[in-house]
Amino acid sequence: MAAAPGLSDFYHLIELDTVGSTSDEVARLARAGAASGTLVVAHSQTNGHGRLGRSWISPAGNLYFSLLLRPACRVGEAVQLTFVAAVALADALSAVLPADRTIACKWPNDVLVGGRKIAGILLESEADGHGRVESLVIGIGVNVSSHPAPEAVMYAATSIHAEGAADETAHSTLGLFCHAFQRRYDEWQSLGFEAVRAAWLSRADKLHQRIEVGLDAGTVAGTFVGLDGSGAMVLEEGAKRRLILAGDVLPSAA
Ligand code: BTN
Numbered sequence: 001m002a003a004a005p006g007l008s009d010f011y012h013l014i015e016l017d018t019v020g021s022t023s024d025e026v027a028r029l030a031r032a033g034a035a036s037g038t039l040v041v042a043h044s045q046t047n048g049h050g051r052l053g054r055s056w057i058s059p060a061g062n063l064y065f066s067l068l069l070r071p072a073c074r075v076g077e078a079v080q081l082t083f084v085a086a087v088a089l090a091d092a093l094s095a096v097l098p099a100d101r102t103i104a105c106k107w108p109n110d111v112l113v114g115g116r117k118i119a120g121i122l123l124e125s126e127a128d129g130h131g132r133v134e135s136l137v138i139g140i141g142v143n144v145s146s147h148p149a150p151e152a153v154m155y156a157a158t159s160i161h162a163e164g165a166a167d168e169t170a171h172s173t174l175g176l177f178c179h180a181f182q183r184r185y186d187e188w189q190s191l192g193f194e195a196v197r198a199a200w201l202s203r204a205d206k207l208h209q210r211i212e213v214g215l216d217a218g219t220v221a222g223t224f225v226g227l228d229g230s231g232a233m234v235l236e237e238g239a240k241r242r243l244i245l246a247g248d249v250l251p252s253a254a
Contacts, residue, residue, distance in 0.1 A: 006175045007039075010182050011067075014040045020047035022066040023122060023139035030068050030126070030135035041065040041174060048141060050120050051109060052248065057152065061145035062159070063170035067181075069136045071189070075127045078136050080193045080231050081185075082109050085121050085138050087199045088184045092176035093118070096165045104205035107224070107233050107249055112205055116158035118143050140177070144170050155251055197227055206249065211235075213247040220244075 007013060012035060019025050019042040026040050042064050048056035058064050071078055086105045093103050097113065104112045109121040122139040143159035150156060160168045188196050201207065204224075212221045213235065222235035222242065233244040 007178050008182060011037050011039045011178055014038065016040060016042040018042060018044045018046060021045055021049055021139070022064050023049070023124060023137050026066040026068045026137045026139075027124065027126075027135070030137065034068055036068060036070040038068040039065060039178070041170075043170070050122055050141070054154075056120065056141050057148050058141065059146060061170065063140070063142040063144050063173050065174060066137050066139040069138065069185075071133055071136060073133055074131055075125055075133055076131075076230065078125055078133050079123065080188065080196065081136065081138060082121055082123050083193075083200045083227075083231055084184045084188050084196050085123075085140060085181060086111055087196055087203070088177060088181035089119050089121070089140070089142070090203050091180035091184070092173065093160070095176055096160065096168050096173075098164045101163055103203060105200050105203045106205040107227075108231070108246075110155075113158050113163050115205075116147075116156040117153075118147075118158050118160065118163070142170075142173055142177075144168060144173055193229060193231070197229070197231070201227060212250040213244055214250050215244070215247045219250065220247075224249075 022040045022042050026038060029038055044060045045058035045064050048058035048064060050056045089111045090103045090105060101113050106112050110117050111119040119140060119142040125136040126134045128134045143157060145159060145161050147157035147159040184196060206224050209224060211224050212219050222237035224233060225236045226234045228234055228243055235242045235244055
């Protein structure tokens with residue numbers, strides 16, 4: 001598991017042709033004792049999945065990868081790594097997309113270009129017996145050369161090629177992400193969440209706008225006013241402030 005050319009030795013790259021899910025593969029490797037930095041990338045997936053049990057359509061030409069980390073923190077704190085990954089993806093995309101494209105982070109785990117989803121992030125963790133992280137898998141799908149048709153997905157989608165960077169490949173996009181992620185992850189480890197939180201908020205989709213959020217228990221509406229120090233969404237409803245730990249910002253509010 002040597003580092004590929006262009007990737008620092010923080011990463012241990014495993015390249016596969018087709019796999020069920022890179023995240024399932026990394027979770028399996030984690031249980032077998034794989035090191036932090038293990039990175040599985042596949043050309044296509046037959047069982048790619050996203051949040052809330054949704055499937056992630058995974059044809060060749062786009063980027064599918066999962067990274068194993070073993071951060072020394074509690075499981076609740078590790079949720080912040082979704083934001084670290086989102087900001088790193090936005091950094092990577094801003095290096096290749098035309099300057100007039102608006103790259104935004106949608107709470108909690110999507111990256112949008114011009115309001116359309118270009119990448120999704122799935123965080124899955126296992127705890128030790130004391131609520132600390134044993135292993136954490138960050139799975140990321142980026143639409144590089146194609147994106148799902150509108151009728152196949154709940155949210156409008158786009159791709160790096162559709163946004164005007166036709167020379168980019170899954171491989172080049174992975175290299176840009178890995179470079180940006182290592183910098184943001186180091187920052188998070190040494191300085192805590194604040195710098196990442198500020199970077200995420202500077203790109204937040206629908207900040208200060210009225211939104212609807214789907215929760216397990218129904219739908220709530222309010223103004224999205226920020227993130228708290230743990231990454232929870234702060235939603236203001238009149239004089240009331242609600243913290244949302246998990247949910248889905250609904251497209252009807254788009
Ligand atoms: C989402 O938007 O709900 C998150 C999508 C995450 C998809 C990626 S593709 C690589 C990795 N393997 C998976 O099965 N899922 C993630």
